[in-house]
Amino acid sequence: xxxxxxxxxxxxxxxxxxxxxxxxxxxxxxxxxxxxxxxxxxxxxxxxxxxxxxxxxxxxxxxxxxxxxxxxxxxxxxxxxxxxxxxxxxxxxxxxxxxxxxxxxxxxxxxxxxxxxxxxxxxxxxxxxxxxxxxxxxxxxxxxxxxxxxxxxxxxxxxxxxxxxxxxxxxxxxxxxxxxxxxxxxxxxxxxxxxxxxxxxxxxxxxxxxxxxxxxxxxxxxxxxxxxxxxxxxxxxxxxxxxxxxxxxxxxxxxxxxxxxxxxxxxxxxxxxxxxxxxxxxxxxxxxxxxxxxxxxxxxxxxxxxxxxxxxxxxxxxxxxxxxxxxx
Amino acid sequence: xxxxxxxxxxxxxxxxxxxxxxxxxxxxxxxxxxxxxxxxxxxxxxxxxxxxxxxxxxxxxxxxxxxxxxxxxxxxxxxxxxxxxxxxxxxxxxxxxxxxxxxxxxxxxxxxxxxxxxxxxxxxxxxxxxxxxxxxxxxxxxxxxxxxxxxxxxxxxxxxxxxxxxxxxxxxxxxxxxxxxxxxxxxxxxxxxxxxxxxxxxxxxxxxxxxxxxxxxxxxxxxxxxxxxxxxxxxxxxxxxxxxxxxxxxxxxxxxxxxxxxxxxxxxxxxxx
Numbered sequence: 001x002x003x004x005x006x007x008x009x010x011x012x013x014x015x016x017x018x019x020x021x022x023x024x025x026x027x028x029x030x031x032x033x034x035x036x037x038x039x040x041x042x043x044x045x046x047x048x049x050x051x052x053x054x055x056x057x058x059x060x061x062x063x064x065x066x067x068x069x070x071x072x073x074x075x076x077x078x079x080x081x082x083x084x085x086x087x088x089x090x091x092x093x094x095x096x097x098x099x100x101x102x103x104x105x106x107x108x109x110x111x112x113x114x115x116x117x118x119x120x121x122x123x124x125x126x127x128x129x130x131x132x133x134x135x136x137x138x139x140x141x142x143x144x145x146x147x148x149x150x151x152x153x154x155x156x157x158x159x160x161x162x163x164x165x166x167x168x169x170x171x172x173x174x175x176x177x178x179x180x181x182x183x184x185x186x187x188x189x190x191x192x193x194x195x196x197x198x199x200x201x202x203x204x205x206x207x208x209x210x211x212x213x214x215x216x217x218x219x220x221x222x223x224x225x226x227x228x229x230x231x232x233x234x235x236x237x238x239x240x241x242x243x244x245x246x247x248x249x250x251x252x253x254x255x256x257x258x259x260x261x262x263x264x265x266x267x268x269x270x271x272x273x274x275x276x277x278x279x280x281x282x283x284x285x286x287x288x289x290x291x292x293x294x295x296x297x298x299x300x301x302x303x304x305x306x307x308x309x310x311x312x313x314x315x316x317x318x319x320x321x322x323x324x325x326x327x328x
Numbered sequence: 329x330x331x332x333x334x335x336x337x338x339x340x341x342x343x344x345x346x347x348x349x350x351x352x353x354x355x356x357x358x359x360x361x362x363x364x365x366x367x368x369x370x371x372x373x374x375x376x377x378x379x380x381x382x383x384x385x386x387x388x389x390x391x392x393x394x395x396x397x398x399x400x401x402x403x404x405x406x407x408x409x410x411x412x413x414x415x416x417x418x419x420x421x422x423x424x425x426x427x428x429x430x431x432x433x434x435x436x437x438x439x440x441x442x443x444x445x446x447x448x449x450x451x452x453x454x455x456x457x458x459x460x461x462x463x464x465x466x467x468x469x470x471x472x473x474x475x476x477x478x479x480x481x482x483x484x485x486x487x488x489x490x491x492x493x494x495x496x497x498x499x500x501x502x503x504x505x506x507x508x509x510x511x512x513x514x515x516x517x518x519x520x521x522x523x524x525x526x527x528x529x530x531x532x533x534x535x536x537x538x539x540x541x542x543x544x545x546x547x548x549x550x551x552x553x554x555x556x557x558x559x560x561x562x563x564x565x566x567x568x569x570x571x572x573x574x575x576x577x578x579x580x581x582x583x584x585x586x587x588x589x590x591x592x593x594x595x596x597x598x599x600x601x
Contacts, residue, residue, distance in 0.1 A: 196460040211434035216422035
């Protein structure tokens, strides 16, 4: 097989793995948007906050240590214990549920029936607020996140492909586990929304608020639930990104990459978020590989947005979004 | 007031009417300076078909919204099964066993007819989230039982042929029927129908009347309905409340109401000289 084609195959595989992470972030957006019509700008920051909290809990960091030390003149930083990864993940998920409840209680329950743009502005405020809180609670230094996922090149794939093609593919173990976790997460979400009472109620609320109320569904409960799920999805995304490139504040910028993903997939479609994420992931890597050298590289910075722009022109509802047809 | 207040009477067609189920006491509802309902009292007895009629803007829908918790009145009390009801949210009222339909139809357009009707069973689902996800034990038995009830209702309302169709694709008349099925699926103690026959042709109206009567007869459902079509109301209902400009101007059997001078004036207009 020609070497160029093998390279392209390897690039495509790596693109798929990167796309899984984009899809995870986009998934959080879609969940909240479907259920409440809120475009949650803070989704990326939620991923950052979740990752920071996870690292903080695992390392036994004292939250708000800087403020406490500044006020009382103490030198506190650590509790001096380490929490195992699984327990820390559960605790962090709990923190995200509390966060969801607070968001609903103090922000969105006061903004019922407001214009979408006002809800959007509120999430921008929330994003900066949460970033600040994350900074105050856990400090702004880059942290290493290791929840025990295997890292480094996958030898089995390397050797197998070398034997078959005479060229070993470089696939990161971390990307493989990210993909598996994402598949499990999406499967669980689908089963939840199709077969449970709460899932049915969630779909009902996404469809019609008034009708949902009339069959005994509490909108408040559903919104807290959906923010909690989005928080959990953010946590998973945060773990994957954090394990890959460290927990740092630029993590919140991944939210921006989810935007073109959503334009491709449609804002209301869960399969759309996944397929959109994969297309952007693969497209980005392949484009850089094939066209990059001709234009001097660094195409990954803008490729996704240009693709999204093309979609806006030719298919504004995205691949899977609902087409809006006004009856006259 | 009329003789039938307080319940426990037998209708002309031999149905037994039970105790008072719901009592509205001196309800006043305002929107800013506009008084939508002014000091209205009436009751609904168990097993009854109770109608609220009146010209456009009389406050009928507002009244239904007060019963179903979508509006909370500024003054007055709502009594349900002998207990005073605190101000409630619509979903809490629904959980008490009061189901409703809407004047402009509120359905889950993206879901199939079957799924829509299944949402009516939400208040009856008790199994835990995890056992529902892995489909075991109580959850499975519960789902089967709920499906049976839903299928019975789908048969009853003659919508078997469209059970898998997304509701958004259905014509208006069928949507109304699906909405009724969803409300009925909750096995409500009290069923509120907001203009169940609005915008229907004669044939559809006859179907709907038949369904309302047999719902009441077969399932023993207590029904309160709002309707514009006077002929239909007089045929269907046991007792009628008449509203005009937010006030009650008549209450009693269809015959009482038909002969009430104030009601005739409200409907036909009265000469001012």
